[in-house]
Amino acid sequence: MESIGSTRWVVAEGYIPSPGIKEDRALESHETFCILNTGPDDAQISITLFFADRAPVGPCGVVVPAERTMHLRAYDLDDPEPVPRDTDYATVIEPNVPVVVQHSPLDSRPEAFALLSTVAFPAL
């Protein structure tokens, strides 16, 4: 299949809450960037994080292989530094080939369980 999507995506909402349910990776609080690369070439992706009160961090690089999807958890990003918990942030995702990005946080603090999802904003 040909490449589908955009080469720049923005997620203005970002917040990794405290872990909540800790024994089960599927139910632990997390933020997932669901990335789909439908095309014939691997996607080299640069991720930049923005904060409220300090300079942007990044870019961090990840690769989504050709014809594959990656459900990337924000707390697995640790280069050049981990994404802090309990901190407002925003994300710009820039692949070298078109991909589609959806953002799906899960909050499993006992008093606040929620699962949500939204297509990121395609800027290019």
Place this chain on the structure above:
Amino acid sequence: MESIGSTRWVVAEGYIPSPGIKEDRALESHETFCILNTGPDDAQISITLFFADRAPVGPCGVVVPAERTMHLRAYDLDDPEPVPRDTDYATVIEPNVPVVVQHSPLDSRPEAFALLSTVAFPAL
């Protein structure tokens, strides 16, 4: 009414959790693709699934009649093979006439009840 929408839609987020509430189809964990065909012709729709670690599967074919909506559950897709549970995936939906697609998962695992919805990404 004339045809409305796009002939290619992408849902990068996909994950069918364990069944959760099992006695009631309305409350069982599921992922629904809500498809609306406003036009005068039946829509022949090809659905392709992408995974993290293996080749894409499909296309699977469904028909949404003229001037009708179909709320298609992912776990009802079983040609050429069922959508696996507890597995990350992504979906490309390609009708031969314009339709509109919205994606609405419901997670009814007792510790994780959630209902969400997002318009799919229109790529054409």
Place this chain on the structure above:
Amino acid sequence: MESIGSTRWVVAEGYIPSPGIKEDRALESHETFCILNTGPDDAQISITLFFADRAPVGPCGVVVPAERTMHLRAYDLDDPEPVPRDTDYATVIEPNVPVVVQHSPLDSRPEAFALLSTVAFPAL
């Protein structure tokens, strides 16, 4: 302010569940179409409903005054007939001047509490 938005919006996902919490209008199960008319003229709006297994119903007409928002509950639509509960449907909203539409269902069945929201698909 000038008119903002589109003159055709589509919501492919529609489902009014059983009432759930019944004593409080704010918490009763409902589907809301949030419509904003920023412009200087009243918006005459035609709403058409589509179903899985019968012909479309409508149009039903509503008016959103100039420079006002209306949070319209689907179950308040009763011309030419009420929106049925526990039934899949989809909606096309066509104003005569540009407006913005967001769709916000609330499900207050005790075993399924959920509140969600998505911008409708702007088709024109």
Place this chain on the structure above:
Amino acid sequence: MESIGSTRWVVAEGYIPSPGIKEDRALESHETFCILNTGPDDAQISITLFFADRAPVGPCGVVVPAERTMHLRAYDLDDPEPVPRDTDYATVIEPNVPVVVQHSPLDSRPEAFALLSTVAFPAL
């Protein structure tokens, strides 16, 4: 990084419920506008509120510094007047340089806990 986004965003859905959980700012009922300014210049932002039954209010001004994100709570807007609770409203956000806006309400009334998020509608 260059400026990304739009200079006019619309959120048709707005409703600040009663406070719910009151002891913890992270869990108190609120509506957040997540604004990202990726560009080299501070963003001067005008916010106008629309209601069901009275004239629009505003504009209220906020500044999002260059290369920063602001997660702005609606109830912190108090110029020229606070956003009322338990009232339907809608919002138009107009920066002087492109930004990206996402809308994330949290409802922590005990009978109605919900967390949701959607990208605002980019009108320009």
